[in-house]
Amino acid sequence: MPNLKEIIGEEAFKALPEDVRNKYKGIDFVNSADYVPKERFSQVTTEKNDYKQQLADRDKQLTTLQEKVKDNEALTQEFEKLKTANAATAAEYEKKLEAIKFNVAINNALKDSKAKDINLIKALLDNNKLKVDGDNVIGLKEQLEAIKRDRDYLFEKEVPGTGSFQTGKTTTGGDGKELSLGEKLAKSKTDQIKSSENINQFFK
Template identity: 45%
Template sequence: MAFTREFIKGLGIEGDNLEKIMTEYGKSHTESAELQKKVEDLTSQNETLTGQIKERDGQLKTLSKSVGDNEELKTQIKSLQDSNKQTATEYQAKLAEQSKNFKIDSALRDAKARNPKAVKALLDLEKVSVDGDNLVGFKDQLEAVKKDNDYMFESGKPNESAKQGVKVVTGGNPGGNGGSEPSIVQRIAQRMTGGE
């Protein structure tokens, strides 16, 4: 039965006494709601844990059935081990291939290939292998490609366009240093023309 303000007034209680009674009733009602919430939370946790226990029981039954046939379990384990070995081997092969490609790309940059991807297409990469930090079978192929396609590589001599350089027009004070050091634009221009 809920106590309402009208019910208590009907009993002849008014004023401060009515307010005190309503405050106490409100506190007890709030505490009751909090307790109900805790009961609901605990019930929910209990249901979750019960479900997890049932799931584990099912897994144990499945495992115990597998253990019953020991040969079948050994076969499954062997299959998983073989699969793991194959995955590890494939992973190592991918790493080795990536390392080989990185070393080839670095060597092509060092050889000043204008378009490393195009030069790479002219190489027989199946005949190239990695021995430590060295590429075996690469240098001879690269020399042959250079001989037949020298235009694909930058020469040690600067070409006419490099001699002309880059014209840089600056205004204001981009360096902000009063002209004692070259500005960022001037340093980039120096690098492009080989001045640094």
């Protein structure tokens, strides 16, 4: 999995405070299959805001220096380039951090929904209709309800009165071994095709 440097780019990583770089150096920052605690989610937001403040302070310093050398055309042009590069770096950093926050929020919500395979269900979501609002994901509840109606086998089911969850009906192959989720899906699709073929054959 990628670390923070790979996620936000080398230039943005270098611009972070030294203690933050050391803290995340060599650490896998994102794991799309694992639950990420709320504390880590909040920490990402805090560090993003700290970095934005640093960029704002840097822009202010550049503006001050530019006023001092405004009669020097070469230096003025150089300062303009630095300000543009600074703004681009900030925008890219913001975009990547928002992507991290989005994935963390989605993963946590799917974990709470008792999804058996988070990555599989994420592939069924329409991300264009989802929006992160604090710790909530607007639009996710409706999409999950629709998926559960059509594919309830993708979610664990709570056994009434036990507080535990069952994974649904056990499906076995010809050798008596329990099939994996992928094998179950393939078997279901095959059965649908065979059923359709039998109906077509009947009406010939």
